[in-house]
Amino acid sequence: MAEKILPPEELGRVDYSPPKKSWMDPKVEFRKGTFNYGAVPSSTSYLDLPFSRKWQPTDDDWQLPDNWKEIILNGLKDRLKKYRSLKVFMDICVRCGACADKCHFYIGSGDPKNMPVLRAELLRSVYRNDFTTAGKLLGKLAGGRKLTKEIIKEWFYYFYQCTECRRCSVFCPYGIDTAEITMMGRELLNLLGLDIDWITTPAANCFRTGNHLGIQPHGFKDSVEFAVDDLEEITGIRVEAPINKKGAEVLFIVPSADYFGDPHYFGFLGYLALLHEIGLDYTFSTFASEGGNFGLFHSAEMMKRLNAKMYMEAKRLGVKWILGGECGHMWRVIHQYMDTVNGPADFLEVPVSPITGTRFEHAASTKMIHIAEFTADLIKHGKLNLDKSRNDQWRVTFHDSCNPARAMGLLEEPRFILNSVCNHFYEMPENTIREQTFCCGSGAGLGTDENFEMRMRGGLPRANAVKYVQEQHDVNMLCCICAIDKATLPPLMDYWVPGIQVGALHELVGNALVMKGEKERVTDMRSNPLPGKEVTVDA
Amino acid sequence: MKLFISLLAVLVLIILPLILVANGGDSIRYLFGVIVPYVGIAVFLFGIIYRVLHWARSPVPFRIVTTCGQQRSLPWIKSSKLENPHTIWGVLGRMLLEVLCFRSLFRNTKVELHEGPKLAYGADKWLWAAGLAFHWSLLIIFLRHFKYFAEPVPYFVTVIQNLDGFFQVGLPILYITDIIVVVALTYIFLRRVFVPQVRYISLPADYFALFLLLGITISGIVVRYFFKTDIVGVKELGTGLLSFHPVVPASIGVSFFIHLFLVSCLLMYFPFSKLMHMGGVFLSPTRNLVNNSRAKRHINPWNYPVKVHTYEEYEDEFREVMRAAGLPLEKE
Numbered sequence: 001m002a003e004k005i006l007p008p009e010e011l012g013r014v015d016y017s018p019p020k021k022s023w024m025d026p027k028v029e030f031r032k033g034t035f036n037y038g039a040v041p042s043s044t045s046y047l048d049l050p051f052s053r054k055w056q057p058t059d060d061d062w063q064l065p066d067n068w069k070e071i072i073l074n075g076l077k078d079r080l081k082k083y084r085s086l087k088v089f090m091d092i093c094v095r096c097g098a099c100a101d102k103c104h105f106y107i108g109s110g111d112p113k114n115m116p117v118l119r120a121e122l123l124r125s126v127y128r129n130d131f132t133t134a135g136k137l138l139g140k141l142a143g144g145r146k147l148t149k150e151i152i153k154e155w156f157y158y159f160y161q162c163t164e165c166r167r168c169s170v171f172c173p174y175g176i177d178t179a180e181i182t183m184m185g186r187e188l189l190n191l192l193g194l195d196i197d198w199i200t201t202p203a204a205n206c207f208r209t210g211n212h213l214g215i216q217p218h219g220f221k222d223s224v225e226f227a228v229d230d231l232e233e234i235t236g237i238r239v240e241a242p243i244n245k246k247g248a249e250v251l252f253i254v255p256s257a258d259y260f261g262d263p264h265y266f267g268f269l270g271y272l273a274l275l276h277e278i279g280l281d282y283t284f285s286t287f288a289s290e291g292g293n294f295g296l297f298h299s300a301e302m303m304k305r306l307n308a309k310m311y312m313e314a315k316r317l318g319v320k321w322i323l324g325g326e327c328g329h330m331w332r333v334i335h336q337y338m339d340t341v342n343g344p345a346d347f348l349e350v351p352v353s354p355i356t357g358t359r360f361e362h363a364a365s366t367k368m369i370h371i372a373e374f375t376a377d378l379i380k381h382g383k384l385n386l387d388k389s390r391n392d393q394w395r396v397t398f399h400d401s402c403n404p405a406r407a408m409g410l411l412e413e414p415r416f417i418l419n420s421v422c423n424h425f426y427e428m429p430e431n432t433i434r435e436q437t438f439c440c441g442s443g444a445g446l447g448t449d450e451n452f453e454m455r456m457r458g459g460l461p462r463a464n465a466v467k468y469v470q471e472q473h474d475v476n477m478l479c480c481i482c483a484i485d486k487a488t489l490p491p492l493m494d495y496w497v498p499g500i501q502v503g504a505l506h507e508l509v510g511n512a513l514v515m516k517g518e519k520e521r522v523t524d525m526r527s528n529p530l531p532g533k534e535v536t537v538d539a
Numbered sequence: 540m541k542l543f544i545s546l547l548a549v550l551v552l553i554i555l556p557l558i559l560v561a562n563g564g565d566s567i568r569y570l571f572g573v574i575v576p577y578v579g580i581a582v583f584l585f586g587i588i589y590r591v592l593h594w595a596r597s598p599v600p601f602r603i604v605t606t607c608g609q610q611r612s613l614p615w616i617k618s619s620k621l622e623n624p625h626t627i628w629g630v631l632g633r634m635l636l637e638v639l640c641f642r643s644l645f646r647n648t649k650v651e652l653h654e655g656p657k658l659a660y661g662a663d664k665w666l667w668a669a670g671l672a673f674h675w676s677l678l679i680i681f682l683r684h685f686k687y688f689a690e691p692v693p694y695f696v697t698v699i700q701n702l703d704g705f706f707q708v709g710l711p712i713l714y715i716t717d718i719i720v721v722v723a724l725t726y727i728f729l730r731r732v733f734v735p736q737v738r739y740i741s742l743p744a745d746y747f748a749l750f751l752l753l754g755i756t757i758s759g760i761v762v763r764y765f766f767k768t769d770i771v772g773v774k775e776l777g778t779g780l781l782s783f784h785p786v787v788p789a790s791i792g793v794s795f796f797i798h799l800f801l802v803s804c805l806l807m808y809f810p811f812s813k814l815m816h817m818g819g820v821f822l823s824p825t826r827n828l829v830n831n832s833r834a835k836r837h838i839n840p841w842n843y844p845v846k847v848h849t850y851e852e853y854e855d856e857f858r859e860v861m862r863a864a865g866l867p868l869e870k871e
Contacts, residue, residue: 012655012656013654014652016736018738083599083600084595084598085599085823085825088594088822091815092813092819095741095742096644096670097737098644100740101648101649107652112740121740132811133811141544142742143742170643171643172643173637173670174643175820175825207848208856209853210853217866218860218861243866245867300601309848312847336602336603337601339833339836340600340838340839340842343836362611362831362833362834363834365834365835365836366833373612407603407604409609412609412616412617431648435606435607435608435622460656461658
């Protein structure tokens with residue numbers, strides 16, 4: 001925790017009464033803890049992004065290019081031509097306000113510009129002023145705002161205070177999706193070189209090394225071997241984890257945090273155990289060593305540039321299909337964008353589980369399935385020997401990650417797996433799960449230390465729902481299937497709901513999975529003693 | 540301020556025909572009875588077509604369905620056919636639910652923050668109920684008005700009219716929708732004024748639309764129940780307009796001209812306002828697409844090649860460390 005932050009009792013007192021000044025006043029204060037730093041020039045220039053420069057949001061002068069206004073208005077015009085979503089969403093909002101208290105940032109901050117409707121109006125007002133007849137004639141009376149440098153600053157503040165979680169779009173009577181607005185807003189800002197570092201540097205790393213963390217091929221191999229060693233210690237079985245193996249049946253792509261982050265890593269051990277146990281002929285790739293895609297938080301073009309490696313590598317290695325690990329926004333890209341931007345994947349085959357024979361027709365075109373779909377199928381067909389009691393140390397609740405829930409509908413698969421691998425699973429209140437799930441508050445590239453206060457504010461609704469099941473059912477494990485969740489929920493829990501651990505779905509699978517020839521397990525994937533296997537030390 | 544400007548604008552629209560028609564001659568009556576309504580209808584029809592085509596000109600590059608239920612994946616997992624449609628029929632059902640029942644608004648909740656902090660979510664159906672009541676009443680009232688344009692009165696109009704006047708109270712018989720529409724609009728207006736957050740986000744246009752609709756419904760009620768106008772004359776005007784042989788009978792009173800003028804204004808305003816949500820909802824890509832983007836490739840017409848990092852470039856940079864780590868290489 002880098003920044004000083006108010007204690008939870010105080011941060012949790014949110015005032016929802018709107019301020020005196022009209023929202024049309026764009027003035028924002030870049031208060032420490034509520035915004036992200038600007039991108040470093042080395043990253044922006046590596047990605048050939050325009051107007052690469054040293055720059056911070058707290059600077060008075062943002063060193064905008066002379067023709068900044070023209071760039072923005074032309075950029076907006078171009079995007080209105082390319083996206084029907086943007087065009088329709090600019091025109092049809094009736095400002096009913098149903099979305100207002102659906103946003104976690106609004107609930108946690110009380111700042112009216114965090115109501116999805118106003119977040120969109122920040123862009124819409126400029127659109128009305130310059131692109132509609134009424135706005136051109138009546139200006140402010142028609143809800144128009146003349147584009148100013150202040151507005152650019154305001155956009156930067158609020159479009160990086162949206163995690164593109166799409167919860168508001170579930171409630172909007174016209175399905176207006178603020179993620180679309182935020183994405184367009186960010187693309188426009190990027191045209192002026194106003195990128196944030198937490199997005200651009202991982203994206204630059206990913207472009208170069210294949211993963212956000214910048215891990216080079218030998219580092220990747222070390223990590224995987226380290227995991228193989230750890231797993232051997234826990235299970236007594238030395239698994240094979242092939243890397244860059246040509247001719248394997250399946251290419252397995254996971255978010256890089258899975259093999260480098262805690263608690264992601266325990267889920268990675270679970271993957272290794274599972275894939276060994278069923279004898280899947282698979283390979284990792286050092287080149288496609290990242291499933292996640294921070295490009296999505298930057299622009300459609302960057303998303304496409306980073307994601308291209310998946311199909312390129314599948315083709316080079318000659319695999320039949322691709323398996324994807326636990327990651328939220330990665331699955332937004334794979335499910336809703338990949339085939340369109342990087343396809344067609346006509347050199348691959350429709351995924352078929354070699355163990356159960358199940359043909360995954362729902363991925364007939366992308367040729368890529370989610371590991372939760374794959375594992376659920378294995379369990380349903382009775383291919384796994386599972387000992388639920390090995391998760392008895394956990395009283396589990398499940399956090400639906402925004403993208404698998406609202407951009408895919410992956411709701412039952414993880415629940416089926418959870419119910420198969422642990423004895424104590426409790427749902428959070430219904431308004432906070434499934435399609436109504438609340439974001440961790442740190443998605444879409446906002447999970448930085450400098451943005452800590454805003455993350456805690458945005459994470460309040462999620463944390464509060466966890467607190468509820470902690471009080472009701474003594475829940476001590478928040479299970480999730482998203483790499484950003486696993487990285488950012490632990491500090492969120494420590495802040496609002498101490499005593500909650502965060503874990504991967506496949507960590508729990510790994511714990512429960514009884515492997516052929518394994519030694520008697522005394523620890524779980526975290527190398528903590530299993531229930532009843534604690535070593536008693538005589539005093 | 541925003542509110543009063545809008546109120547003033549609508550008052551002007553009321554006073555205009557009031558003064559002009561009351562003091563003007565036949566040509567003014569012809570202007571307000573024939574020309575303005577024709578212009579209104581033409582602007583409305585062409586405006587809507589233009590706007591919808593304008594939207595439709597922009598493609599849908601990505602299949603960005605907002606999924607509100609279980610996907611279709613494994614055969615033994617029950618998928619949500621309406622909330623996460625995997626067929627065009629599912630989409631049709633989803634859209635019908637959205638358009639006819641306001642499905643998404645039905646989900647509406649209200650969040651409350653208590654000391655602790657402790658968040659609580661409660662169902663909040665008032666906006667949904669008022670919205671649905673208003674839109675359905677308006678549709679029924681609109682259909683009822685066909686009796687002024689067609690002779691003989693179409694059967695469905697008679698049925699609707701009988702249902703609407705089911706309670707047979709008063710003379711002329713009171714239509715339930717006349718009451719509902721005013722109550723619902725008043726609720727929506729008061730909500731906008733008294734809920735601080737909603738007031739904060741409101742624009743003049745939001746109030747203007749409400750005042751205009753209230754003006755239309757109230758003037759309609761006034762014409763029917765209070766300052767009764769000559770119904771036969773109105774029907775003569777209506778059928779005349781529809782058959783392009785317009786006549787303005789002298790028996791039609793000023794109060795009716797106010798009603799007709801406000802309706803004409805609504806028609807002209809409609810295509811250029813947020814009221815176009817009526818057309819837009821059908822074009823909303825988060826609702827009107829099948830969630831099958833992994834099963835079937837969605838084509839983006841402007842998909843263009845981008846600069847990517849190839850494996851060859853990657854291996855060129857890392858060949859030595861890869862060799863040292865014993866990783867297979869393309870080029871030794």
